[in-house]
Amino acid sequence: MDGKILTVDDLTLSVQNKKILRGIKMEIWAGHIHAIIGPNGAGKSTLVSAIMGLPGYKPEQGKICFLGENITNLPVFERAQRGLTLAWQEPARFEGLSVEKFILTGAKNKCHKRAEEVLEMVGLDPHKYLNRAVDKTLSGGERKRIELASIIAMEPKLILLDEPDSGIDIDALEKIFSLLKKLKQDGITIVAITHSLAVLSQADHAFLMCCGKILDKGDVNRIASYFRNKCIPCNHDRFMVSTIETAP
Amino acid sequence: MNNSDTALELLKSLGIDIGHVFTEDVAKIQVHQNKVVGLHLVPGLRVQADEMKDGIEAEILIEKGMKIEKPIHICFGVLPEEGLQKVKLHIRAQEESKAMILAHCTFPNARQVKHIMDADIEIEHNAHYAYFERHVHGPKGGVDVIPNAKVHVQEGAEFSTEFELIKGSAGNIEFQYEVNAEAQSKTEMTARISGTNNDQIRLHETVRLLGEYSMGVIVSHIALKQYAIADIENTLVAHAPFSRGHVDCKEIVVGNAQAKAVPTVLVKNPTAHVTHEAAIGSVDAKQLVTLMAHGLNEDEATDLIIEGLLSKKQNWQNMIKEME
Ligand SMILES: Nc1ncnc2c1ncn2[C@@H]1O[C@H](COP(=O)(O)OP(=O)(O)OP(=O)(O)O)[C@@H](O)[C@H]1O
Ligand SMILES: [Mg+2]
Numbered sequence: 001m002d003g004k005i006l007t008v009d010d011l012t013l014s015v016q017n018k019k020i021l022r023g024i025k026m027e028i029w030a031g032h033i034h035a036i037i038g039p040n041g042a043g044k045s046t047l048v049s050a051i052m053g054l055p056g057y058k059p060e061q062g063k064i065c066f067l068g069e070n071i072t073n074l075p076v077f078e079r080a081q082r083g084l085t086l087a088w089q090e091p092a093r094f095e096g097l098s099v100e101k102f103i104l105t106g107a108k109n110k111c112h113k114r115a116e117e118v119l120e121m122v123g124l125d126p127h128k129y130l131n132r133a134v135d136k137t138l139s140g141g142e143r144k145r146i147e148l149a150s151i152i153a154m155e156p157k158l159i160l161l162d163e164p165d166s167g168i169d170i171d172a173l174e175k176i177f178s179l180l181k182k183l184k185q186d187g188i189t190i191v192a193i194t195h196s197l198a199v200l201s202q203a204d205h206a207f208l209m210c211c212g213k214i215l216d217k218g219d220v221n222r223i224a225s226y227f228r229n230k231c232i233p234c235n236h237d238r239f240m241v242s243t244i245e246t247a248p
Numbered sequence: 249m250n251n252s253d254t255a256l257e258l259l260k261s262l263g264i265d266i267g268h269v270f271t272e273d274v275a276k277i278q279v280h281q282n283k284v285v286g287l288h289l290v291p292g293l294r295v296q297a298d299e300m301k302d303g304i305e306a307e308i309l310i311e312k313g314m315k316i317e318k319p320i321h322i323c324f325g326v327l328p329e330e331g332l333q334k335v336k337l338h339i340r341a342q343e344e345s346k347a348m349i350l351a352h353c354t355f356p357n358a359r360q361v362k363h364i365m366d367a368d369i370e371i372e373h374n375a376h377y378a379y380f381e382r383h384v385h386g387p388k389g390g391v392d393v394i395p396n397a398k399v400h401v402q403e404g405a406e407f408s409t410e411f412e413l414i415k416g417s418a419g420n421i422e423f424q425y426e427v428n429a430e431a432q433s434k435t436e437m438t439a440r441i442s443g444t445n446n447d448q449i450r451l452h453e454t455v456r457l458l459g460e461y462s463m464g465v466i467v468s469h470i471a472l473k474q475y476a477i478a479d480i481e482n483t484l485v486a487h488a489p490f491s492r493g494h495v496d497c498k499e500i501v502v503g504n505a506q507a508k509a510v511p512t513v514l515v516k517n518p519t520a521h522v523t524h525e526a527a528i529g530s531v532d533a534k535q536l537v538t539l540m541a542h543g544l545n546e547d548e549a550t551d552l553i554i555e556g557l558l559s560k561k562q563n564w565q566n567m568i569k570e571m572e
Contacts, residue, residue, distance in 0.1 A: 052541060054537055054541075055533070055537060075540070076537060076540040076541055077540040077541075077543055077544055077545045077546075077549075080540065080541050080542060080543040081543045085541050085542070085543075086541050088534075088538070091538065092532065092534040092535045092538045093535075094535055094553065094556050095498075095556050095557055096555070096556035096557055096558070096559035097552070097553075097556035097559070105539060105542050105543075105544060105552065106539075106542030106543040106544065133556075147538075150542065151542075154542060154543065
């Protein structure tokens, strides 16, 4: 494993006959924070969905290894049970399910105290939230933070975060940043998709994604420069037109 | 078995903590088949119960202006495997009174039990009347439950009812409620039912908003598994100016189960406003996969989503918690 907790090799995937991921190769280092950046529609969410093994995101080609094991054909829950999990760009809502119950579903330590603790970690007052339902009465940002809390409670080894900063207010964002640091201190590996330089600057490694490919990877400062120079080593529009093709 | 033993047996099948519940200030009416096996009244509550050949007929009156603090506990049950229980209820909540009824219906051993209830319920001017009915059926589900109620909610009164059948097999349910609601009144009817095996669930509920500024809500949350069938007809008619209503019908259907839902909303006055939401189908894919990313397998995740759909409403929660 030599320090790599996850490797993705030559991953190719189509959704509804449209090729979305094309030969993705990446390695994720244990205990580090990784950022994935790239324009809307680049395939970032699709990539983490495939890594998590969500239904409908089965690769046509390529291999995903987690902790040295080939997990390409494992169902979602078995990946989760091995310590891999995902927080959504837009989390689901559940009628009638309390925040406490939701948080403790996958929690390692299923006690009330733990639910309180993880809510505090994402900056939500447990007394106000634990008994509420995870339904449409929660705002988008609250919902996202509760999802994050539930994931921390799982004590996973690798967390895929799909835009952890989107929809989060400035105060809470500080909380999320210190949380990322704390998780890293606890030895948890993080892969975060983001459109924010602030999140990117928290990372140890970065990936630049465009049109279903990893165009550059490695040093965060270098990748950040694409941001500053408004992208990108390719001409994005031309790239889109010439290279997005329909799968046979 | 003497009466108090039978009453005890009924309560045991419900898992109720008896010592904790039945203090002096809690009213109770316990009926096994056609016998009243337990009766305790509190100030403001009058009950006249007559045994019939295969059931009972009872008048329940909440006196004018009386506010009964603790929920009145009613229990209907049939312990043997077979039996018929007819219940005729005449309920009147007099002007400005307030009461909550917590009714349990228990048929834990049923193979062939029929429970028929006919109720007329009059909720007078500014009275508040809340009725929560929980059914506990055995795993075999050999029960026919046929409740039929006609309710009149007078001006300024509040009527809320919740029907819960989520433990055991539902059996055959034919549920018919009709409510006429006068001015400034509030009506809320909720049914939460889980069907499995070959259960058949028929739910027909109608609320007529007859008076100005009256409000009505009908909620049906149903989960069906295996070969269960449900047929839901919720009707809300807004006759009166400024009346408001909402119909919420959600059904989760898995396996070979089948559901049919016909929500009807009718607005007969341009100032009235009625909305409805209906969702029938299998478990929401995103909810499912979210829980699976938390390590639950598909069946566990499905059960948790169904549990959420069938969970009680907040306002009943504390009341029920106290019973258990
Ligand atoms: N179910 C689907 N059906 C058709 N196209 C899809 C589907 N899911 C994703 N796509 C397409 O795949 C491409 C990649 O989508 P994806 O959500 O992975 O992008 P993203 O990089 O996460 O974008 P964003 O920054 O907007 O979140 C987009 O062009 C999108 O329209
Ligand atoms: Mg995305």
